[in-house]
Amino acid sequence: MQKSATLLDFAIKYGFLALMAGLVIFFSVTAEGFMSPFSAVFILQSVAITGILALGVTSTLVVDGFDLSIGAVATSALMLSAYVMVVWELSAFWAVALSLTMGAMVGAVNGVLVVKFKVPDLLATLGMMFLLLGAQRIPTEGRSVSTGMALPDGTIANGTFSESFLMLGRYRIADLVPLSVVFLIAAAVLIWVFLELTRHGRLMYAIGSNAQAASLAGTNVNRYKILAYMISGTMAALGGVLLAARLGRGDVASGNNLLLDAVAAALIGFAVLGAGKPNAFGTAIGALFVGILLQGLTMLNAPYYTQDFIKGAVLVVALVFTFALSGRTGRGKA
């Protein structure tokens, strides 16, 4: 009895990492070229943007919130940075700075809607999502932003994406590691350090587990919740900027999948190391897991249209890991 219990503990704690290791071994044997630096970098690059968004949504999950607007914030940042450079003809610095500020502001509005106006988090951020999806189309009358486009007032936009901006999405360190991957790793480390090692992160976890208790212990619950949404909005904007830099134009239709992929990565992260709760390390691993799986299957010539199905299956399995197997009093069970 004792032994089987510890075996189960082991499975809960390391099951997901073991599964990932098994997957890597399986693909390296079956898919030629999977175990190469290029393939590794490709995987990282494919998950960099969703990973960054997922890290943001993790911070809202920590305070028992949720942010459905991240995908829309990312595409808004994409459109805004393009608009700043192409129409207003400002520098890359302004494109990045204004986009990140916009993300933080949207997060602040989300936070205020949730804590001051008591709108349930899912509804508030869903509303914000619609609002942004609409708002980003208004200045260009629904068209994509690119050099030479005609503006509503009849003039032609002459600005261009600056070289330094495009570097954010395209430059490779030592001709191998893209900058976006560096951003992902830096964001993961930053969010992890913030959540795990600082008192602010600790209080945010306390709020997520029992907000009433945190409040009676003197924590300013509202302020931390707003902060969480601001982190989420800023991360989403960063993801959008990187996407714009990679695409080189302000495409209205890009970034459709960002929300669902990011949320999936964050939820898969619950299962990593048996955490049973949102955590930055798990989120990064979750994003990586999805990346590895899709890359491997692609190299094995699995058709592209099976991708969403596979992501969904992974998510369901991870959720079972978190909630059924561990049987602990995780967030979802309480």
Place this chain on the structure above:
Amino acid sequence: MSEQAIRLEGLQKAFGKNRVLRGIDMQIPRGKVTVLMGANGAGKSTLVKVLCGVHRADGGKVMLGDTLFAPETPSEALRSGVVTVHQNINDGVVPDLDVTSNLLLDTLASGGSTFLNRAQMRAKAHEIAANVGLEIDVTLPVAGLSLADRQLVAIARAMAHDPQVLILDEPTSSLSAAETKRLFEMVERLRDQGVAILYISHRMSDIRRLADRILSMRDGQIVQQFEDKPLDYEGAVRAMLGHEITEVDIRIPTPGKPVLELRDLVLQEGAAPFSIEARENEVIAVAGLVGSGKSALASVLFGLTQAKSGEIMLDGQPHRPRSAADAIAAGVYMCPKDRLVNAVVKDFDITRNITLPFTKRHARGGGFLSFRSERAKAKHMIAEMGVVCQGAGDGILTLSGGNQQKVMVARWMAEASRVLILDEPFQGVDIQARRDIGHKIRETAHTRTTIVFVAELDEAIEVADRIMVMSEHSIVGDHRNENIDVAAIMAEVVHAADARSAAGF
């Protein structure tokens, strides 16, 4: 048909190690109102939940008339004729539906034709409402009704089942005087129809008005029955609170300088102002029934609400906290009641639960936590409080209730305070943990003033230097804990409650 509608014999129920019902023997006769009194944690709610099919008993039996009664679900209990109206009124109604649908809900839920005949339903609903004397437009949505009307709808709906036993669990707690009167009239009518009624309440005025007999419950047992008229109400309260004084040797130390002074404080519109002074090295217990204003006073001191008028001085300076954070910064700490709701962070281990309010003291520049400092503090507090655990990294929910409570008290004793408020610190803890916590409160009291809010008098006698009695949101008695006259304090607790009923509340 026997005279007793329902008989309980040796009923037992435990949650883990916590034995909540320890052999309940009681009868509820037809055509009488049996009042059940008991302090918080006596097991009343558990008893009700067993009778209405939410929980199943571990031992003993219940006879309904001449048949064995062991409902597995609430609807089975309902069909058998045991009807319960819960404290939380909205449990009994669906606010979004109209009165008609609510009254016929059980019929709708149990099948029948798919399509509804509106007119027929309304007629039937009228009939059900009229049975309990409820005059109401049955087409109104329940959400638009007053609390009292909602409750009457819940009762009317329950009565449509022709119940043999009606259980009312603190039904007047949210009703006005006029609404209460209507409820009483209905209860009396049902009693006269021969329904056996079990009425659970703390309110002395309710009890005086309705009771034909009183059962006093304490620690999971019926400790005394009162049937002879006139009923001995004071005796019933005494039996419920428990008056045997546990052998505790309280030596009252010389108190130091005043720390907290309340001047003409008014907690609630219409409540009498009161003034108290709490000194260093003094432990004050504030006793009173549920709803007497203990929580209101604790909330004011801790900055959660503001007093209507009056002044609070802390070490000679005005104390007007606007939030818990303000109060904590001023050195006023509060260990709240209902630890699972208000205090325990379920996802955290013991260490993190202890350091929660004072993470700043364990953090370096940039807010980085020193895990070593936290761990050292937790280990120290675990040893101080005698928390039984494997280590400081144990999840808080792996501990027993008593040990969880020790951790919650340790949280606030971990740093020095000027005023330490403990709201019901002995709630849901075993006798050993209660002794340990009480002992530790006294042992550390010399650096601060300590105010303990308790529901039971013997808890107050165990822990305090001074015992104050609270009633009607005011302090009505102040006693040195020496040769204490339990009867006198009881009289304050009960008679003050009477004054309320005399005043028409």
